[in-house]
Amino acid sequence: MDRPRDSKLDLRAVAEAAAAAADAAALRRTLASVDLEKLSTSDLSLLSRALERRGGTPDVKLACLANFTLDLLPRWVDVHFAREGLRAAHYLGGFDQHVQEVLGVSDGSGLAAFAPDLVLLALSLRRLRPEAMAGFASLSPARRRELRDDVLSHLESWAEAALVRLSSTLLIANFPSPVRPAFGIADLNEEYGETEFHLELNLELLRRFKGHPRVQVLDADRLASAYGKERVTDGKLLYLAKMDWSPGFLGCVAAELVRHARAAQGRARKCLVLDLDNTLWGGVVGEDGPAGVRIGTGDPEGEAFLDFHHSLKALQAQGVLLAVCSKNNPADVAELFDRRPEIPLRLSDFAALEIGWGPKHEGLRRIAASLNLGLDSLVFADDNPAETSLVAQMLPEVRTVLLPPDPADFAAVLHRLADFERTAVLPGDAGKTRQYAEERQRQDLRAVLAVTGDLSGYLASLRTELAIGRARRDDLPRLHQLFTKTNQFNLTTARYTPAALERLLGLPVCEVWIARARDRFGDMGTIGAVVLRREGHLLLVDSFLMSCRAMGRGIETAMMNHVKQRLLDEPGHLELGGRFVPTARNKPVETFYEDQGFQVLDRRASGETLYLLRRGQARRQDCGWIEVVQDEMALGIR
Amino acid sequence: MSLPPAAEHRIREVMAQVFELDPGAIHDGFSRADAPLWSSLAHLQMVSALEEAFGIRFTMKEVGEMERFDSIRRLVAARLHG
Numbered sequence: 001m002d003r004p005r006d007s008k009l010d011l012r013a014v015a016e017a018a019a020a021a022a023d024a025a026a027l028r029r030t031l032a033s034v035d036l037e038k039l040s041t042s043d044l045s046l047l048s049r050a051l052e053r054r055g056g057t058p059d060v061k062l063a064c065l066a067n068f069t070l071d072l073l074p075r076w077v078d079v080h081f082a083r084e085g086l087r088a089a090h091y092l093g094g095f096d097q098h099v100q101e102v103l104g105v106s107d108g109s110g111l112a113a114f115a116p117d118l119v120l121l122a123l124s125l126r127r128l129r130p131e132a133m134a135g136f137a138s139l140s141p142a143r144r145r146e147l148r149d150d151v152l153s154h155l156e157s158w159a160e161a162a163l164v165r166l167s168s169t170l171l172i173a174n175f176p177s178p179v180r181p182a183f184g185i186a187d188l189n190e191e192y193g194e195t196e197f198h199l200e201l202n203l204e205l206l207r208r209f210k211g212h213p214r215v216q217v218l219d220a221d222r223l224a225s226a227y228g229k230e231r232v233t234d235g236k237l238l239y240l241a242k243m244d245w246s247p248g249f250l251g252c253v254a255a256e257l258v259r260h261a262r263a264a265q266g267r268a269r270k271c272l273v274l275d276l277d278n279t280l281w282g283g284v285v286g287e288d289g290p291a292g293v294r295i296g297t298g299d300p301e302g303e304a305f306l307d308f309h310h311s312l313k314a315l316q317a318q319g320v321l322l323a324v325c326s327k328n329n330p331a332d333v334a335e336l337f338d339r340r341p342e343i344p345l346r347l348s349d350f351a352a353l354e355i356g357w358g359p360k361h362e363g364l365r366r367i368a369a370s371l372n373l374g375l376d377s378l379v380f381a382d383d384n385p386a387e388t389s390l391v392a393q394m395l396p397e398v399r400t401v402l403l404p405p406d407p408a409d410f411a412a413v414l415h416r417l418a419d420f421e422r423t424a425v426l427p428g429d430a431g432k433t434r435q436y437a438e439e440r441q442r443q444d445l446r447a448v449l450a451v452t453g454d455l456s457g458y459l460a461s462l463r464t465e466l467a468i469g470r471a472r473r474d475d476l477p478r479l480h481q482l483f484t485k486t487n488q489f490n491l492t493t494a495r496y497t498p499a500a501l502e503r504l505l506g507l508p509v510c511e512v513w514i515a516r517a518r519d520r521f522g523d524m525g526t527i528g529a530v531v532l533r534r535e536g537h538l539l540l541v542d543s544f545l546m547s548c549r550a551m552g553r554g555i556e557t558a559m560m561n562h563v564k565q566r567l568l569d570e571p572g573h574l575e576l577g578g579r580f581v582p583t584a585r586n587k588p589v590e591t592f593y594e595d596q597g598f599q600v601l602d603r604r605a606s607g608e609t610l611y612l613l614r615r616g617q618a619r620r621q622d623c624g625w626i627e628v629v630q631d632e633m634a635l636g637i638r
Numbered sequence: 639m640s641l642p643p644a645a646e647h648r649i650r651e652v653m654a655q656v657f658e659l660d661p662g663a664i665h666d667g668f669s670r671a672d673a674p675l676w677s678s679l680a681h682l683q684m685v686s687a688l689e690e691a692f693g694i695r696f697t698m699k700e701v702g703e704m705e706r707f708d709s710i711r712r713l714v715a716a717r718l719h720g
Contacts, residue, residue, distance in 0.1 A: 042655040042687035045680075049658055071679050234686075236698050243683055 011043050016049035024085035027054075027394050031083040036255065039079070039248055048075035051082050051429045058089035063116035063168070065093035065101055068244035076247075076254035084258050084418060093243070097129065104163040111166055112550055117497070118264060119162060120218065120257065122173040123543060124244040125151065127230045132494040137182040141192040148201050155221045156208060159215055167499035169264045169423075170215045176224035189487075213476050213498040216260060216423060220253070227252045259421040266484025268374055268494075269399060269419040271351065271628040272315065273364060275382040276326035276333065279403060280345065281305050286328060290336040295343055296440040304407040306608060309344040311411040316349065319429025320420050321371060321436060323352040325363040325380065330355045351436040360387050361394035371436060371550040374487065374585065381417050410413065431525075438521040439549060459553055463520045466555060468562045469513040471529070476501055478526045479514060482545060487585035491578070496543075510542075511536045511566070515559055517550055524550060528559055532566060539567050540577040544592075551588070553624040560596045561620040562628070568618060576618065577601075578611035596621065643717045646694070649711060652691050656684045668707040692718065 014034060021027040031047075039047070061079060064070050074090040078616070081088045083192055091114040098121055101111045111119075126133045139147065140459050155172060162170055177198035181187035202221055209215040213331060229251050234630050237243040245253065277284040282294030282301040294302040294306060295309070301606045322345070326333070333355050335561050337347050347353070352365030353371050360380070368375050375397040388400040399494045400421055403410055442462065470481055480498045485491070496504070504510045515528035527547040532539055546556055567576045578593045597619060598611035641649075650664040657673040657680065672677045676684075685701050688694075688710070694717040696704070704710045 033708070039691045040687060041683050042652045045657075045683055046655045074682070162674070235687075236696070236701065237682060238697055240679070240701060243682070247683070247686055 003325060006020055011046060011126045015046050018047065018082065019050040019053045021054075023223040024087070027082050028085040029392070029396070031079075034083070035253065036080060036083065039251065041478055044075060044079060044251070046248070048078050049080045054087075054088055060088045060118060060265065061089045061091070061113060061116045062103075063091040063093065063111055063119045064122070065098040066122040066124075067096040067098065068122070068124045069095065069242045070122060070245070070250070071252060072247050076251045077257055079252040080251075081261070082260045084262065084501065086258070086261065088261070089114075097163070098123070098329050098428060099158060100163055104165060106196075109192045116166065116168045118171055118257070118261060119166065119168045121155075121158065121162075121170045122174065122218075122220070122253075123155075123175075125175055127242075128154070129243070136194060136197075139352045144192045144197055145560045148204070151201060152208065155205065158351065159209070162169070163214060163499075166505075168214070169260075169498070172205065172209065172215065172262055173218040173253075174205050176221045179204070179229040182232060182251070213480070214312055217258065218253070218256060223252045223256055224249065230404070255418075259418045260423075262391070262418055263423045266422075268422045269320075269379050270377040270485075271323055271366055271371060271379070272312070272320040272366070272420070273323045273325045273352075273378055273380045275384065275387065276311075276328060277353075277585070278326060278383040278407075279381065280309070280472075281343070282407065285332045285336050289334050290339045292478075293336065293340075295340070304410065306344065308407060308410040308414075311414050313349075313427070315346060315414070315420060316433060317429075318422070319432045320419065321351040321432055322349055323367050325353070325354045325360050325367060326348050327357055327360075328355050334439060348437065351433050351435060352595040359390070359394075361391050364391060364395060364398060368414070371554075372488075372551075379417065403559040406447060434524065435524065435549065438524075441521050442519070446568060456625065461520070462553060462625070464553060464555065464626045466558050466626050467516045468513055468559065468628065469516075471505060471514045473502070473505065475514055475526070476505075479512070479529055482526065482529050482547065483543070486545045486547060486582070487549055488548050490583075490586050491544045491589055492581045493583050494543050504531060513559075513562065514557070515546075517555060529557065530559060530563060534562065534573070535577075537572065538577050539570075539575070541579070544578075554626060556592070557596070557621050557623040558626045558628055564613070564618045565618060567613075567615060574615050577615040578613070580609045580611070641711060641718070642646060643718045645714070646706075646711060648691055649688065649707070653684060653707070655705070657685055664707055664710050666711075670705050673703055688714065694718065 011034070014030060017030045018027060021030050027130040029368040034047070047502040060081070064073055071092065073612040074088075076093065077088050077090070081184055091111060093111065096434040104112055128151065129147060132139065133145075134251075136144070159170055159172065175198055178194050181194035183190050183193055187193035190196075198221070206257055209217055231246060233244055233251045234246040237246060274280055276294075277286075278296070282305060283292055285293050295305040296302045299307065312322060334347070337343065354367055356363070360382075362382060364375070364378060368378060379399045379401060380388070380391050381403055382391075383403045385402055389400045391398055392400045399416065399417075401413060402485070404413060478497060479501055480496070483494070483496050483501065501512070504512055513530040513532070514526050515530075517524040517527050524547075529543065530541065530545075533542045534540070544559070544563075546559070565578065567573050576598075578598050580590065580593060582590070592613040593609075596613075597617065598613045601610040603609045603613045645647040647661070650661040653659075653664050653668075657675045659690060663672075671682065676686050681704070682701075685696060685704065689696065692714060694714070696713065696717070
């Protein structure tokens, strides 16, 4: 038997608690103790049924299309998603109907009506091209290359059809290379052997869709390697049920789908807050002294901490902010970093530092405030279970990570987190810490000037330059990022998908504007977006949003002046319409339209408010400290 | 070829979990007709769950014979003693 009896009983209790959990956060906590990688088939059955009993609106609509049996995948997805506080609605395509499903001619034809956010396409080569794959060994090298191209063009035409008919993000699974190729070890010497065929097929697949705003590759080959390729297919289930992926492997696929779903939703967390002693180095600096803590070559633990630092730097390069929350004397920590230059992460790598003796949940609150982030953007990692559990209790929005007892396993824990996943790393992401460091300088300056009370002097001293221009196709990734990540300065919080934004760019009645800014401290990048829509004589502000980094210096006024100018430029337009939709986070812009001279047209019970500005009343408001430049090149941003 | 009571209990527990029943409901003559949730997919889940629980493998032919508790018990016993 694979586990003691009482853990079974526990799982029944967990399933009951999961079914009864009041909200997503409670559900996440309930499932936190379950090791999903070790979940048995009967445990899965028990848990997924309990989750099925829960109601609620789905966060992600997931469609799975395949030419083999994937019926168990939704159960795994439910369990993995629930652990992340997410809920999925499912659509399972008809067996081997992936083409018909996207063409809308299959019996079900419900795929378009289901309107999925994510569509997974998983194809088995042995079912897609049965004769060729069964007789692969006897095919000529030329024929094998044709087979590769044939499979690729099948995938490309499927994607083309799906992109036209659906507004979903497509997730195409690549092909696990065989564990036992037909020619054995000679396969690598064979001209276009099975291994080379799979490597090139997967490489070409990657190349054809790389950077596509709506197509991602699901790296099934990597997942299969991690899971154990010999276990990916269970012969019996393959023949009895056409189940090319074993139930256990489907669990791995579901875990990966969580990452893709989070990334597609732009729900990545933004900052990793770290403890210091026994987290970033071995030992306690207050006791062992700056020279005594273990980090660096020559010591097994020291080398593990060194690697952990490198993993953290890689995370930082993806745009994740690092911060410190530690119970220590600030002077000890400063001395340690001074005297140990070989430590890869420097104090300047941290966007915020909370070093002192107060409770950590208070430190985390201050870190979130200083970085202008919500608590739900933070991940907190500590080696001390007392600290992580107190933080989990006090700040349930923060994801807490209890580091394992051995630093050898730290980096693996970091890689297992789905919280920082994003579909692509954008050019500005690597500079996030620098941007925040510049922001700290701005704040410091502001504090100094606050004493003298000269706010306009401060704003002028920033020397802000703003470029407002029409968004282009290559702005789409950053534009989508703005739409998914902006919570505070967002008037309507419309979460447009990449497909929707692409459509807006092409609509003649729509104008999509983006704003880029820089000041004396540095380039702030693309910080704002406005979507305008013409409806008869009305010019409607569909979306108006700005990154929180840019708040508090009148950039929004400069952006609105630009919008007013659009109204004045076009004599056909008589009125400018605005709309405010309240959310939990956008209180700072509650009175934005009033402040900009708009009149309330209608205020609904939900708090949603409609505004109007007549042409004759449109006045530009003063923000003379901002220089608006027309030429983007002048900013040197492009 | 009889099974120790603990192993027999384990079979009932696995089946109860997969078919969402109380283990007490799995009597000796319990069959597919007694479990509304016993679909063909659930059948394979039960097979996998039993294989995992006992560290055994059934043949495809045996999978087709696992339609009643007593035949399942017999097949598990045969695998464990065989």
